[in-house]
Amino acid sequence: MSVPISIRNITKKYGDTVVIPDLSADIHDGEFFTLLGPSGCGKTTLLRMIAGFIDIQRGTIAFGDQVINDVPVNKRDYGMVFQNYAIFPSMTVEKNVMFGLENRHVPKAEAQRRTEQMLAQVKMEHLAKRFPENLSGGQQQRIALARAIVINPQVLLMDEPLSNLDAKLRIEIRQVIADIQREIAITTVYVTHDQEEALSVSDRIAVMNHGVIQQVASPESIYRRPFNQFVAGFIGHSNSFDAVVVENVGGQATVRLEGGYTFAIDVLRRDVAPGTHVIVSVRPEDFTVHDSPSGLSGRVRLRQFLGSHVQYNLDNDSGREFLLNQSADFGTRLFQPGDVIHLGVDSRAVNIFDATTSETLVEGVLSNVIGSPVTEVPAS
Amino acid sequence: MSSAAPSLKFRRPDFWSWTTLAAFLAFGLFLVYPLVTLIVWGFQDAETGAWTLDNFTKFFGRDYYRNALVNSMVVTLVVTFWTVIIAVPMAYFVTRFTVKFQRTIDVLIIISLLSPPFIGAYAWILLFGRAGIVTRFLSDTVGFEMPSIYGFNGIAMVFVLKLFPYLYLYACGALRKMDASIGEASESLGATAWATATKVILPVIVPTILAGSVIVFMRAIADYGTPQLIGEGYTVLPVLIYNEFIGETGGSSNFAAAISIILMAIAGLVFWVQNWLGNRRKFLMSALNPMKRRQLTGPKNWAVHAFLYLVVFVATLPQLTVVYTSFLKTRGVIFVPGFSLDSYRQVLDGMLTPIINTFVFGLMAIIIIVVVGVLVAYVSVRRANILTRVLDLFIMFPYVIPGAVLGITMLLTFNSPPLMLAGTVAILVIMYVVRRIPYTVRSSAAILHQINPNIEEAAVSLGASPMKAFWKVTLPAMMPGVLSGAILSWVTVINELSSTLILYTGKTATMSVAIFTEVMRASYGTAAALSTILTVTTVLSLLLFFKLSDSDDINV
16 A cells, blocks of 8 residues: 655755755655756665664655654554665565565465566566576575565665666666556655656655755646746756747737847747846757758757767857757758758747746746745646 | 664674674784784883883994894895895796796795795795705716805895795786776887886886785785795894793793884885875776786797796706705715605604694684684674774784784783693684784675675565575685685695794694704705695695685785
8 A cells, every 4th residue: 555755845955055955845646756966965874764774853754644754663653665775685576576575474375476477576576586696686686676565665765776777677677666666656755856757757856955855847838938047947948048028918929139149939928028037048958040040050069970960069159058959860961060051940839937036937937845944736 | 873683684783793892802812912912012121121211222322232123124125125136037037928838837936835835945045045955966066165055145045036936916806906998008009018018007017016015025024934044144133032022041032022113113104105105196006908918029028938938947946955955865964865755754753743733723714713703704894883994993003013923912911821722722723813814804895895785785675684696606605715824824724834933832833944953954865755745735725725715826
């Protein structure tokens, strides 16, 4: 039976260093919730506090109604998958999976049955009697997953479970994890620094930086409508241009980029006054190439052919570098280094940030962080 | 800041806190307290007990004592130099070239390393001494008079042959960790094999060679048995200490304590310098792609093989001699032509106690060593705090305290109530534990560093109590490291001589003591039989270890 997790006003300091200043979050029952952020952002610390390996100095964490601050690790009801598998080297695969069941005093026969079933589910039944030393990383991580969920925990915790695997295995195991998680619908907290991984498996993502959650949202919202420039830059690549709001009449606005390119957008918040300095953020794939010499101009410095698309590093008039991605189908013309090209932007896809606060000025986009000033549900 | 509930194992005093405290107190009582006592004695007058520097002025004031210091330094430095000259090329050859019987070479070297040096000395006397087999043969047949094996040359030769294996194993270990691409990169940049070896590979293993040399230095400067047997007029510090302490010529414990302090100061200084140098230049290596051995051809191949086999043969010769001698026919203490089991019969008739003692004391010590060693290693790696760091330091002490000195400290300290341990079995066992536990602790700690703490967290997260997680998950994973440390502790316990000589009584004599006393009274047959039994025990222990651990390597 899985439960929601509520985290309230968590604080963590090591000596004078504040790792997590004051963090709150709600993780829904059965959802796949990902903590995403650069290394050192506090995501693993938070996970290990939920697991009980790190003291909760202030604040509370609850599984359902039960506050678990004082519950010892071995009495908390969760399963955990570790970055480096943490398979017990002195036990066979089967014994590894059965370990948690034995601690819960599950009758021998039932433990055996559940272990077999679980191993079959992760396609490891043929290796049940083997010792882990000669198993590949992918196999070990399947076993670790089986070991964590065979005990039917309330919560599943995963600490960068894919980061020690090679690229192909990472995708394979990612799918195994996503499949099983959906199947048993267990509340899952997943830590990663890999944005692609987070986007692909999560129901919701919490992007963290310096111990603070920047935004909580679905993968699509996080990617398309980042709440601030940090999120925009951390999830995928965003080209940032200095700009000024020229006019804004009830959300129908015009902005002028550095270099003079001016275009209309209709997602700007109504209260943004003309003359406001903003940052316009454009994903590399959200440009259109103009045939005529109008729009944003850039000189091709480097071309990288990446199979499904071509990536260009361009310099704009003021020498600032930005990226352009173009689909690499056969009809697309390839540019050469030195070519000057002219671009327009997809005005629906751009994001606009306040130049001073770095927060979004797009209508209706919220951080959804508990305790942040604005938390009501978006109007649109 | 208001601290919410201290969670689980980290704050509340638990089993591990008590373990740390108990280990700390035990080492304090049986290692630090005796050392302090020794130092106090060194600065006290023998008659009045008043504070004085007389013991030191006496030492530095007389040529006889000063010479012992000079002798110790000279012989130790010469020995260290030669072990490097012999061991480093050997290690290089064995790791870079295909060598026939390379495994055998390694095993023979390990065996020769683990038998006590004084047996080597005694074997060389049997061969090349005044009445030695080779000496007599040469003198009888071709009238050639051997140069004397006694004195400086003998001590140096015995030490070099006994101690080069340390450096050899260290250097092999470092070379095996080196990635082949380092050598390949050097050669691809146009370096010759010689330039690659001397300019690229050797510099990387210099810190290791340094560490190995220090071990050699420590062993050479601390050994008592060898210079006592073969040194004759060439007095070194441990002999001086022993004579002053035990000597029938009216020695003084206070003076012996002062000399001990000087010897420890030298050892400590060398150790500290090495640590300092070693930490300044440290290369982290892990061979993804270990160096491949190359097949040499022609004269080069010949020369490499000849060199390796010669060194190994000479190093194993003492063992062979001892075994051979043990089967010679004897009358009293004199050898007569022919072979027999006389010596063994004599040993079984009259010297069974030392054999039994060796095993009983050894087993008692090794059980304590393993239990305490594992626990101490665990707290020092997983529950590091100020106390465990001090404990780590304590554990290093025995590396710099010569055996004779340790024996003296214990005897001086535990010779009066409430801890009247002198003459008991307990004092021997405690001494063995203190002296030989470092191997087990270091080896257990080393493997623990490689075991990810996550496996224990995983166990606890699956509902195991922290204690159960340790027993069921961490300890089994540690076993290979514990075992390889324990084998070294065991073998060095049953071969221990210097401290035992000071602490034993008639009833608590061990095999090595019996061998030593038999050699001193020139009863070479029984000494050889006992040595053979000891060597066979050692070899069997090693073989058992190789079988259990599924390896043929050992960490020294």
